Amino acid sequence: MKKPINSKIENILNKLLLLIDEYPTLIHIWRFAIGAAYGLDEALELDHIERSTHTLDDFPKHVLDAKLVISQLLNRSITEKAWRSGFYFHSALMRIDAFSERILKTLLLAPNKNQSDVGRLLYQLNEIHHFYSETEFSVSKNKISKVRTSVKKLKHFSSGENPCGAITIPQAIESLEEILKIIICPTIRTFMDERFKNGCETP
Numbered sequence: 001m002k003k004p005i006n007s008k009i010e011n012i013l014n015k016l017l018l019l020i021d022e023y024p025t026l027i028h029i030w031r032f033a034i035g036a037a038y039g040l041d042e043a044l045e046l047d048h049i050e051r052s053t054h055t056l057d058d059f060p061k062h063v064l065d066a067k068l069v070i071s072q073l074l075n076r077s078i079t080e081k082a083w084r085s086g087f088y089f090h091s092a093l094m095r096i097d098a099f100s101e102r103i104l105k106t107l108l109l110a111p112n113k114n115q116s117d118v119g120r121l122l123y124q125l126n127e128i129h130h131f132y133s134e135t136e137f138s139v140s141k142n143k144i145s146k147v148r149t150s151v152k153k154l155k156h157f158s159s160g161e162n163p164c165g166a167i168t169i170p171q172a173i174e175s176l177e178e179i180l181k182i183i184i185c186p187t188i189r190t191f192m193d194e195r196f197k198n199g200c201e202t203p
Contacts (some may be wrong), residue, residue, distance in 0.1 A: 006044055008173050009037050015180050023196040029106060032099040036176055039092030043169060046085035050168050090154060093172060097151040100144060100179050107188065109195075118148045122182075131185045140178055147175040 013034070020030050065083055072078045097118075104121040108128070119141050125131070150167040182188055 003045055005041060006173070008177065009041050009044075012037050012173070012176055012180060015184070019183065023192060025196055026103075026106065029099060029102050032095050032102065033176065033179075036092045036095035036099060036172075039088040039095060040169060040173060040176075042088035043085045043092065046081050046088065048085035048089050048169060049082060050166065089169065089172070093147055093151055093154070093167065096147045096172060096176050096179075100147065100175070103179060103183065107182075107191070119145050125182070129185075129187045129191060131182065131187050140174075143171070143174045143178045146171055 016030055016033055016037070020027060023030075065080060069078060069080050069083045072080060078084060100118050101121065104118065104125060107125055108121065122141050122144065146167055183192070
């Protein structure tokens with residue numbers, strides 16, 4: 001029997017349900033967010049071990065685990081729990097990063113723009129919509145950028161993330177929550193209603 005769903009992930013999924021109904025033309029963006037939530041949920045279900053707990057002493061185990069996973073793949077049955085949880089977690093990170101970039105570029109009406117720095121995209125979006133100035137609205141650029149930083153390390157460094165300071169599941173969930181904060185911000189919702197409400201425009 002599966003564990004009860006994490007309350008924050010449940011809240012994220014319920015918000016996405018509403019966004020799908022209101023802005024169906026953005027479905028391929030929402031699907032990335034759903035995939036991210038699914039990956040995080042599965043990682044939690046499999047008792048994901050945070051990278052921050054890893055040490056150099058784990059290296060031999062990682063080698064053995066890799067060989068075991070290959071053997072299980074060849075036999076069409078993967079039971080290696082730690083590998084599966086890591087797979088789902090890293091998949092979630094990639095999807096959060098893609099979701100963040102795609103929705104921000106869509107809100108900037110520049111889906112093909114070369115700029116990919118999430119912090120810069122947030123700045124540009126605020127320059128247009130001034131959502132930071134709303135008294136009851138606050139968003140953490142650091143929480144959002146944390147995933148982008150992690151994904152860059154996973155993509156470009158041979159050893160991936162250094163265990164010291166590695167991103168955790170709660171931080172990844174926070175990043176997804178922060179992006180959704182922007183989308184439900186009143187000034188952003190007004191803009192989205194004008195451009196994307198009920199399928200009135202395709203980005």
